[in-house]
Amino acid sequence: MPTFIKPPGIDKKGWDDYPKRQSIGVSRYATIGLSDGAGLNVSLNDPSVASLAELAAQGKLRIFRVTGSKGGNAMLEAKDSRGSVQAYMQIQVLGAGVDTRKRIVVSLKDQTLQALEGTTVIFSFICVTGDSSHPTDPGVFHIMRKRKVHRSSKYNAQMNYAMFFTTDGKAIHQYHGVMPLAVVRTLKENISDWLGSHGCVRLREEDAAALFEWAPMSTAVEVK
Amino acid sequence: MKRSVAVGLVAAAVLAVAAIATSAFLVRGPAPSGSSSELALEPESAFRSELKVGDEVFAVEPEIVVGIDYETPQRRISAERPSPNDRFVVSVKDAQGRELTRCQAGKSWDSVLPAFTSVRALRVLSATEARALWGAAGKDAAILRVRDTIAGDPTQFRVVVRHEGDVVLRDGGGVFVSSLPERVVGLLRAGCAGPD
Numbered sequence: 001m002p003t004f005i006k007p008p009g010i011d012k013k014g015w016d017d018y019p020k021r022q023s024i025g026v027s028r029y030a031t032i033g034l035s036d037g038a039g040l041n042v043s044l045n046d047p048s049v050a051s052l053a054e055l056a057a058q059g060k061l062r063i064f065r066v067t068g069s070k071g072g073n074a075m076l077e078a079k080d081s082r083g084s085v086q087a088y089m090q091i092q093v094l095g096a097g098v099d100t101r102k103r104i105v106v107s108l109k110d111q112t113l114q115a116l117e118g119t120t121v122i123f124s125f126i127c128v129t130g131d132s133s134h135p136t137d138p139g140v141f142h143i144m145r146k147r148k149v150h151r152s153s154k155y156n157a158q159m160n161y162a163m164f165f166t167t168d169g170k171a172i173h174q175y176h177g178v179m180p181l182a183v184v185r186t187l188k189e190n191i192s193d194w195l196g197s198h199g200c201v202r203l204r205e206e207d208a209a210a211l212f213e214w215a216p217m218s219t220a221v222e223v224k
Numbered sequence: 225m226k227r228s229v230a231v232g233l234v235a236a237a238v239l240a241v242a243a244i245a246t247s248a249f250l251v252r253g254p255a256p257s258g259s260s261s262e263l264a265l266e267p268e269s270a271f272r273s274e275l276k277v278g279d280e281v282f283a284v285e286p287e288i289v290v291g292i293d294y295e296t297p298q299r300r301i302s303a304e305r306p307s308p309n310d311r312f313v314v315s316v317k318d319a320q321g322r323e324l325t326r327c328q329a330g331k332s333w334d335s336v337l338p339a340f341t342s343v344r345a346l347r348v349l350s351a352t353e354a355r356a357l358w359g360a361a362g363k364d365a366a367i368l369r370v371r372d373t374i375a376g377d378p379t380q381f382r383v384v385v386r387h388e389g390d391v392v393l394r395d396g397g398g399v400f401v402s403s404l405p406e407r408v409v410g411l412l413r414a415g416c417a418g419p420d
Contacts, residue, residue: 007338031341055286056334063338145374146283148275149396153377167288169376217283217342 007033068093131196161208175202273398291371354399
């Protein structure tokens with residue numbers, strides 16, 4: 001008999017760990033597996049609540065990612081060719097009617113970064129963005145890669161807590177210079193744009209560490 | 225006029241300080257990993273890190289991964305795909321870069337990519353323990369590289385698989401038992417000789 005389960009070694013964010021209830025709460029996404037589910041058709045009975053994508057299998061597990069789109073409940077079902085349900089799991093997309101999604105907003109004008117859950121500001125940090133020759137482009141992006149310890153060979157510089165949000169390599173990361181970031185920010189604003197970054201968003205080390213812990217993969221990054 | 229000259233001089237002085245500070249910063253940080261013999265001689269201080277148990281050391285969207293390499297001094301095994309919708313093609317090359325074999329990745333390779341979705345530190349080795357391990361096994365350490373569509377440096381670790389099945393990664397100074405399953409590293413190492 002197939003069952004939906006929490007796959008080992010894959011992301012656990014969004015899991016409401018009640019395996020006997022076969023129930024999960026999805027804040028943004030959750031990854032689940034279907035054991036012994038070859039030949040079954042897997043779908044959500046209410047695709048307006050959540051969407052479903054099948055990922056690469058792992059061993060005998062078929063892996064799926066459920067992404068919450070709006071609050072509510074849906075049933076994840078695995079059916080055989082005759083339409084009989086062989087396995088099911090209740091999906092509850094959390095925060096019905098309330099946007100609790102995490103996002104990061106970078107203000108180029110104010111040189112600040114805010115981390116929000118819905119409309120609630122979780123963190124508000126000062127930052128330094130790109131100079132005029134290497135601007136941090138405005139737009140809406142998302143975190144595509146996270147790297148706790150990162151050293152850039154191009155700049156021969158430590159850029160820990162790196163969260164890459166563009167394919168041309170822009171990231172939010174730790175500032176590791178000798179001058180305090182607040183001083184660099186003030187000088188950039190008042191004296192010379194030269195002190196800006198090459199397009200990345202620099203944070204104080206402790207701020208970068210906190211943001212790295214808080215922000216899961218796929219978190220939206222809005223630069224404005 | 226005098227005022228503008230004075231402002232200019234102040235700005236120049238500030239920029240000079242900034243340049244010195246920046247250049248001082250650029251020479252900081254750990255030296256890049258060197259050859260095996262150099263690794264064996266590393267001082268204990270080279271293994272200090274702020275990694276903690278449970279840290280997500282690396283994560284990547286599987287959709288943007290285009291290649292995974294496993295490289296030893298003797299050979300380089302690469303799994304590459306032109307686009308996320310394609311299956312991986314595995315190639316095995318010798319130390320001179322000559323291709324020995326090439327094959328389509330089998331079904332068993334489907335478990336490789338999800339393993340890299342999120343790599344966590346299950347146990348962080350102390351500097352003493354890390355130095356001892358690297359002194360003994362560093363010469364056999366392979367390079368594990370994940371290439372994606374983001375410009376710049378690919379993600380790279382040095383890896384040692386211990387007898388007890390731990391996949392130990394080195395990332396800068398940090399040495400840790402990773403959440404990567406030994407089976408996945410085994411598949412990478414096997415190249416085209418692995419199961420379908």
